[in-house]
Amino acid sequence: MAIFGKDNKKRGAFIDRIKYDGPSNGAPWLVYKYPNESFVLGSQLIVNQGQEALFFKGGEALDLFGAGTHTLHTGNLPLLHKLVNLPFGGETPFSAEIYYINKTSKLNMNWGTSNAFSVEDPKYGLILSIRSHGTYGLRINDTRMFITELIGAAPNGSTVTYDFVASYFSGLLTSKIKNVISAYMIRKKISFLEVTGYLDDISVDCEKVVKDEFDRFGAEIVNFYVETISPPKDEFEKLRTYKEELSMGGEFYRQRRSFDIMEGLAENESTGGLANIGAGLGMGFGIAGTAGGMLQTIGGNMNLSTDNSHGESNANNNEAPCPHCGAMNVTGQKFCGTCGKTLESEIVCGKCGKLNPAGQAFCGECGAKLVKKCRSCGKENDLMQKFCGDCGKPL
Numbered sequence: 001m002a003i004f005g006k007d008n009k010k011r012g013a014f015i016d017r018i019k020y021d022g023p024s025n026g027a028p029w030l031v032y033k034y035p036n037e038s039f040v041l042g043s044q045l046i047v048n049q050g051q052e053a054l055f056f057k058g059g060e061a062l063d064l065f066g067a068g069t070h071t072l073h074t075g076n077l078p079l080l081h082k083l084v085n086l087p088f089g090g091e092t093p094f095s096a097e098i099y100y101i102n103k104t105s106k107l108n109m110n111w112g113t114s115n116a117f118s119v120e121d122p123k124y125g126l127i128l129s130i131r132s133h134g135t136y137g138l139r140i141n142d143t144r145m146f147i148t149e150l151i152g153a154a155p156n157g158s159t160v161t162y163d164f165v166a167s168y169f170s171g172l173l174t175s176k177i178k179n180v181i182s183a184y185m186i187r188k189k190i191s192f193l194e195v196t197g198y199l200d201d202i203s204v205d206c207e208k209v210v211k212d213e214f215d216r217f218g219a220e221i222v223n224f225y226v227e228t229i230s231p232p233k234d235e236f237e238k239l240r241t242y243k244e245e246l247s248m249g250g251e252f253y254r255q256r257r258s259f260d261i262m263e264g265l266a267e268n269e270s271t272g273g274l275a276n277i278g279a280g281l282g283m284g285f286g287i288a289g290t291a292g293g294m295l296q297t298i299g300g301n302m303n304l305s306t307d308n309s310h311g312e313s314n315a316n317n318n319e320a321p322c323p324h325c326g327a328m329n330v331t332g333q334k335f336c337g338t339c340g341k342t343l344e345s346e347i348v349c350g351k352c353g354k355l356n357p358a359g360q361a362f363c364g365e366c367g368a369k370l371v372k373k374c375r376s377c378g379k380e381n382d383l384m385q386k387f388c389g390d391c392g393k394p395l
Contacts, residue, residue, distance in 0.1 A: 016039075016040060016042065016043040016044065017043065017044045017046070018034065018039070018043060018044065018045045018046065018053075018098060019045075019046040019048075020032050020034065020048075020051070020100040021048065022102075023159060027161070028102075028106060028161065028162055029102055029159050029160070029161060029162075030101070030102050030106075030140070030160050030161060030162050030164075030165060031099055031100070031101055031102070031146075031147070031151050031159070031160035032099070032100040032158075032159050032160070033097065033098075033099055033100075033151075033158050033160075034097070034098040034099070034100065037095045037096060037097055037098075038093065038095050039072065039093070039094055039095070039096065040072075040091045040092060040093050040094070041072055041073050041074070041086065041091055041092045041094070042071060042072065042073065042091050043071075043072045044069055044070070044071055044072075045065055045069070045070040045071075045072055045098075046068075046069050046070075047065050047066060047067050047068055047069075047070070047100075048067060049067045050067070050102065050103050050104045051067060051100055051101065051102060051103060052064060052065065052066055052067075052100075052101045052103055052143050053065045053098055053099070053100055053101075054098070054099045054101065054143050054144065054147055055077065055079075055080050055096045055097070055098055056096065056097040056098070056099055056147060057080060057083060057084070057095075057096045057097060058083065060079075060083065060148075061143075061144035061145075061147055061148045062077075062079035062080045062083065062096070063076065063077050063078065063079045063080055064143060064144065074086050080094070080096060099143075099147050099151070101140055101143045101146070101147070102140070103139070103140060103143075104139070105137050105138065105139040105222050106137060106138055106139075106162050107135075107137035107222060107223060108135060108137075109135060109136055109137065109138055109162060109166050110133065110134075110135055110166070111133065111134055111135070111136060111166070111170065111173050111174070111177075112131070112132070112133030112134075112174075113130075113131050113132050113133065113174045113177070113178065114170070114174065116129035116130060116131050116231075116232075117129070117130055117178045117182075118130070119181070119182050119185065119192075120361050120362075121185075121191050121192050121239060122185050122186050122188075122189050122190065122191065122360075122361060122362060123189060123190065123191035124191055124239060124242055124243060124246070125361055126235075126238065126239055126242060128192060128231040128235050128239065129231055129232060129235060130181070130192070130229060130230070130231055131228075131229075131230065131231075131232075132177060132178075132181060132226060132228060132229045132230075133227060133228055134203070134224070134225045134226045134227040134228070135223075135225050135227065136207075136221055136222070136223065136224040136225065137221070137222030137223045137224075138162065138165065138166075138214075138219060138220070138221065138222065139219070139220045139222055140218060140219055140220070141218060141219070141220045142218030142219075143218065144218070145217065145218030146217055146218035146219060149216070149217045149218065150165070150168065150217055165219070169213075169214070172210070172213055173210055176206070176209045176210050176213065177206050177209075177210070177226070179209075180202065180205050180206045180209055181202060181206075181226075181229055183367055184198070184201070184202050184205055186362040186364075186367050187364070187367065189360070189364065191239070191243070192229065192230065192231060192236075192239065193236075193239060193240060193243060195229050195230075199225075199226050199227070199229070202226050202229070203224055203225050203226045206224055206226055207221055207224035210224065318330065318331045319331060322336035322338065322339060322341065325338050325339040325341070327339065331394075332393075332394030347360065347370050347372075349363035349365065349366065349368055349370060350368070350370075350371060350380070351363065351366055351368035352365050352366040352368065354366070356370060372385065374388035374390065374391060374393060376388065376391050376393040377390050377391040377393070379391070
């Protein structure tokens with residue numbers, strides 16, 4: 001990398017043989033700004049295979065040279081000649097910046113999400129902290145654009161490495177990739193327990209998105225790969241356990257749902273004296289039958305008509321049959337007390353109007369988050385809520 005020596009010859013104050021063979025230690029390099037800016041017509045510019053040399057002056061990317069030995073004259077410096085009006089003939093001195101660019105592809109560059117991003121598992125509804133990483137290759141396909149947009153202020157004699165470019169694009173990559181991963185999982189309705197089988201397809205989607213951003217800088221993405229998408233080990237185990245519990249179905253799941261509903265009652269101020277019910281929730285599944293009976297009684301009492309002139313219960317009007325087994329259930333319950341299956345009907349997406357099966361958190365058509373509208377006050381509530389956030393009525 002010496003300025004003068006076998007690769008660079010000096011004539012007076014000017015360089016008449018210009019060449020760059022890469023760092024002496026053989027380290028990967030991307031861009032090198034030649035340390036001298038004073039040259040004469042008739043100098044030899046040597047560009048090795050896999051390189052390009054760009055003349056740069058006044059903030060403008062000018063004449064570009066490919067591999068070979070080039071004797072500099074006004075004929076092969078038309079843009080520089082036009083800018084500074086070089087005279088014809090002779091060993092006329094002139095000044096310019098010269099950038100050497102490595103045109104070979106580097107295929108083992110790493111990317112990764114430095115911070116976890118929160119995503120709801122589309123199949124099981126748990127919020128997970130996801131990290132992802134992978135590799136990609138980079139190649140410069142428009143030297144003028146790349147130097148102008150990204151490297152134009154490099155100091156003389158400096159080497160720009162691939163690591164510098166990787167760090168520059170790191171924020172852009174992670175932002176785009178997070179969005180692609182989230183959208184893909186929702187669109188395909190797959191769990192993060194299953195995502196390993198979809199990494200190739202997700203890689204293709206990610207490459208399409210980031211390609212346009214790199215194109216704006218004259219760079220090209222080569223072989224973009226997503227290698228891992230996963231939550232921390234403890235969250236992964238929690239998700240897997242939750243899946244196993246759901247797969248057991250029947251009594252176990254009904255017991256769990258009973259406790260979830262009672263927790264909602266205990267935390268809801270509008271239920272007043274019911275708050276004390278929450279005190280028994282830590283006693284284990286042994287009280288599930290009692291809790292279910294209490295819940296059934298509470299639900300019936302809460303739905304008694306207050307304007308029944310005969311003083312009789314109106315409970316039958318507040319019950320609905322399960323669409324799966326026909327058993328009667330208190331209005332507002334999400335799951336049948338007999339068969340454990342969902343009592344919810346299809347959910348209408350508020351954005352595109354598409355009907356979605358009960359249990360989905362995001363619209364299968366447009367990806368918008370689905371909400372529950374309270375039948376009493378009209379407030380839109382999160383799907384995970386059991387009671388309206390405004391009026392406290394069961395959803």
